[in-house]
Amino acid sequence: MTTDSATATRGHGHILARDTNMTATTTVPSISFEARAYQSYVLGLKLFWTTKLYRDVVAQAQRLGLEDPEAIEERMRQSTTYQFFGWLERHLQQYKYLGRWGMLPITAAQAEQLSSMLAEAATRHPERLQLDPQLQMPAYYTDTDFHQHPGGVWSDDSDAFMYEWAAGSTTPTHADNADLHVRLARLIRDRFRPASILDLGCGFGKTTLPLKREMPDVEVIGCDLSAPVLRLAHMRALEHGLDITFTQQAAEELRFPDSRFDVVTATMLIHEIPTPALRRSFAEARRVLHPGGSVVYLDFYDVPGGAVGEFFHLGHSDRNNEPFMRSLKKLDLVAELKSAGFDDVQIEPFEEVDGALANGDDPPSAWRFPWTTIVGTVKRDG
Secondary structure, eight states: OOOTTEEEEEETTEEEEEETTSSSEEEEOOOOHHHHHHHHHHHHHHHHIIIIIHHHHHHHHHHHOOSOHHHHHHHHTTOHHHHHHHHHHHHHHHHHHSSTTSHHHHHHTTHHHHHHHHHHHHTSSGGGEEOOTTOOOOHHHHSOOGGGOTTOSSSOHHHHHHHHHHHTTSSTTOSOTTHHHHHHHHHHHHHHOOSEEEEETOTTTTTHHHHHHHOTTSEEEEEESOHHHHHHHHHHHHHTTOOOEEEEOBTTBOOSOTTOEEEEEEESOGGGSOHHHHHHHHHHHHHHEEEEEEEEEEEEOSOSSHHHHHHHHHHHHHHTTOTTHHHHHHSOHHHHHHHTTOSEEEEEEOOOTTOTTOSSSSOOSSOOOOEEEEEEEOOOOO
């Protein structure tokens, strides 16, 4: 489990991975040579899918000259190239997780050891890890294996480690997968200068940790439904010497008092929430913000490439177990956030370093998520 920005050595039954953006060495599940070779092969296929095969499908779809993404989908189903593209999109996720050297059996075989690691970490600064065993998980969360993660990320401690491992191949065309989260943290630091931040749907802390690292004097609280990922986030924060509190709550039913935070943020969360719950989460974000505070969502919304770009986006929703991605795209988020009480709403593409995700009529040169920042600001008193 390394990226181009990390180095790895084996020691004491684990791979020790050093993230060059961090100051400490983190422990991850032990991964055999065979498993690493297999995962590299799957990643290689994914790179082919996201580049050469994707560009062939783009060319075919553009030649149709259609302006309706659903009409493009209907016509493209006759294309063998598109059938292969869709098959790989669906099954490469399954290959990543399942099979002899998939992430699921690798982490499940170490479940006891991984749980022990998290239990030991929970004894250190226990005030920073606030779990709620009585929390009722919403059905949309427990009934959906988002992005085909087997069984979800909430039922077992090994799920959290598998989620963390799998995230490393989410953006295979980038050398530094963490760059997205670091840049978001810097955007929040430079634009809002907050004293307190609530990170909703924080998972294992992929955005939460950079927020604290970029703003060490700022209070940062991570919030998620899953106890396993919160335990892992707590352990990672301890490993990197970061004072972060993690709490188990639903974004649509927060237990914080009114006007508690300067910034509420969420990374890749709102496309995984059905519209009724999403509207409640918008209202809750507004409630817990100070006057003058802002909500900052980084998610998939402003799709480049016109109808062809929409065609790929909707196809991904269907093939990768993202049922609420379609409903999010249909919402007028400016109107929704204003209805929730935000006075100023700005929606902008969140370009990668190479600029390939900029708005425009042409789809990106390689398949990728349409990352977008959605910012809503509360009017100051007076």
